[in-house]
Amino acid sequence: MALDTAKKNKQKQRREAQRSGSRETVELIFEATARILAAHGRAGLNTNRIAEVAGVSIGSLYGYFPNKQAILLAMARRELDHLRDRVKVALAPAPGDSPIDPARRAIRALIKGYTARGRVRRILMETLFSMGGHEEMARPVSEVAELLRGRAGDLLPAEAPSPSEMRLYVLTRAVDNTIRTASYENIDFLHSTAFEDELVRLVRVYFLEP
Amino acid sequence: MALDTAKKNKQKQRREAQRSGSRETVELIFEATARILAAHGRAGLNTNRIAEVAGVSIGSLYGYFPNKQAILLAMARRELDHLRDRVKVALAPAPGDSPIDPARRAIRALIKGYTARGRVRRILMETLFSMGGHEEMARPVSEVAELLRGRAGDLLPAEAPSPSEMRLYVLTRAVDNTIRTASYENIDFLHSTAFEDELVRLVRVYFLEP
Amino acid sequence: MALDTAKKNKQKQRREAQRSGSRETVELIFEATARILAAHGRAGLNTNRIAEVAGVSIGSLYGYFPNKQAILLAMARRELDHLRDRVKVALAPAPGDSPIDPARRAIRALIKGYTARGRVRRILMETLFSMGGHEEMARPVSEVAELLRGRAGDLLPAEAPSPSEMRLYVLTRAVDNTIRTASYENIDFLHSTAFEDELVRLVRVYFLEP
Amino acid sequence: MALDTAKKNKQKQRREAQRSGSRETVELIFEATARILAAHGRAGLNTNRIAEVAGVSIGSLYGYFPNKQAILLAMARRELDHLRDRVKVALAPAPGDSPIDPARRAIRALIKGYTARGRVRRILMETLFSMGGHEEMARPVSEVAELLRGRAGDLLPAEAPSPSEMRLYVLTRAVDNTIRTASYENIDFLHSTAFEDELVRLVRVYFLEP
């Protein structure tokens, strides 16, 4: 279903209504959705169930979200933003950093982030994905790539070539996707230092070599 | 419906597949499914529509597949196998190959493979994915990794270290997923030589550097 | 569907019965079901038809009952309870009773009860039956047998032997089933005094003779 | 398994060719139906399954029976006739019989008959029943009643009143139905001598007392 079919024309009586109730109700809905997703998968998710688990009336739920997709979408975006934030924090320069340290911290953040709430995360991403949210999914990684581009001077040795946009594209996607896939496959070395080292090595040689 | 909630306990008394006209009917069903998926997405797909477009009765359709999921699953597997086969062919040694040539050919095959039937492919993969087919999705890539492991002697210079299993894991996933994501995002340089070169470089430096 | 193949594993997230308008809606559904059963038999009964005749949406119907069987079951139980109540009332001691009078009244109640709504009753009992409700069907008769056991002192002459459990079993089933069968066969003497007398005699001689 | 079965079906199409193919096929169909009924109940029965289990093609099945009901009906009639025959044999005078002995033998035959193939029997009877076969179901009992009527002189003491038609009706139904119900309820004293004695007593007092 195309994104543009949502009845956005409806007056959004939600926004932040009373500040207190609104915020909490949305949170209850998110939590309920996550719980159902974790326990019963996407096929087991329906709005009536969400409302029930959230302890909110179905009517209220529709006061906060125009339709079911919107709930999943909002959650997906939030998830995406959280992880992006953590990666950005990891990439921030720290006193005593060697050039590769930020990369290592970012990789760690990704591994941790992708592992947490695995099933729910995956379903949310699929939802976003199947709604045509490709750009949206790519956005956090793009932002990180952009960040790296700006900090290339700091992160790379003077003699290293300034990375092209495409190179940053490939590198960020390679790292991000490899970790994501590994977490989905639930490989046994996912949390090993060796795996982290291997990814760090990928970054190092790919960036530094001519 | 998730696999774990499937009604497996139901009596499977359906007349077994492999009727006489099997081949063609199955093909008709696959084609119809692909066409509907391309035109209306996963949400627009229903068995009655498939049967109608395929020019087959709904009863017949259920003579060949036990349920809707099974159709998608079979298609997903086929898709996976096709691409894996193309990659394997690409990796086969050819006279006059330089060490990196097989990799380049494989990368080309992947780019071409992921681009073809993009939307349908994606939906099929999501289906497989959401049914817990993680292992299954990983299988083709694993097979390729295994193949590379066996041919390391041919492909790598004598002085290069024999790649560990983990290194092969990271490399194959990095390449595969980067191309996949790029095709989903439909980036503009997807079919450029520069992109291909960049990926070839990824393989080269990652394998050859210490 | 037999009880043992029922899909119990399905998520029962249906909004629980006892909605506000419950009483009337349930009644409408029961009436519609009875009407259809009477006119078209069990094979002519389907949930859409029930909803239509009841003037209720199909969705509402499923808000009150989890499936078609449940409707039939609830009706069967109610039918069973009604008749049992009538028989119990008939068995209650009345001033000026001769020892056999309660039995005669009970027999009358049974004949009347089994005759009313004949076809519908029969189908309901078959349903209950075919779902393994043997115990349930036997319950009302058992209760009556128990009641009789408790009142044996009142009902039997002092010199009569206190009836064994088995004797009560045989007697209650004999009477109940004979009337039931007669009503199904629709024999012509069903409402004759002679038939009633014959059954009364059965009770009398069976209880009083050594 | 599936393919194996299919092939076996094919090659077995020969075996007993001309001979009493008809007779045996019908038997195979009956057996298959009984087996399915026993294992999966009426809801689990469908013509394709019958054909499969019987090792007969669905087309053949329809060569022997015009529709599904007809199969059940024929089986029900056969079942009914079997039991009636056994009861008749039991009632036949035997040298050294006391007046009540035939009744006792008949009761034994009924208990045994109703216990055997319990579930299948029940479903067959329900089917016959729900198709309006009340008369048919009553026929065997009526025949027995008629037989008893003809033999009243032998069976009853000279001073006993000749039983009226209605009396025979009540007695035969009382005995038959009580045993039937007891077998459905699967009561624990079903096969006890006490139960048999109780029923014999029912017959005795009901017939002999004024």
Next chain:
DNA sequence: GATGAATGAGAATTCATTCAT
């Protein structure tokens, strides 16, 4: 704003039966 009963289009699936081979 909240509630939750009601709605009903729509989807999956079944299975008795036919008929060309």
Next chain:
DNA sequence: GATGAATGAATTCTCATTCAT
């Protein structure tokens, strides 16, 4: 007669969404 692939009407049940209170 036998075969079994094909048929498709019919049925159950779901669930996103609405709206009167």
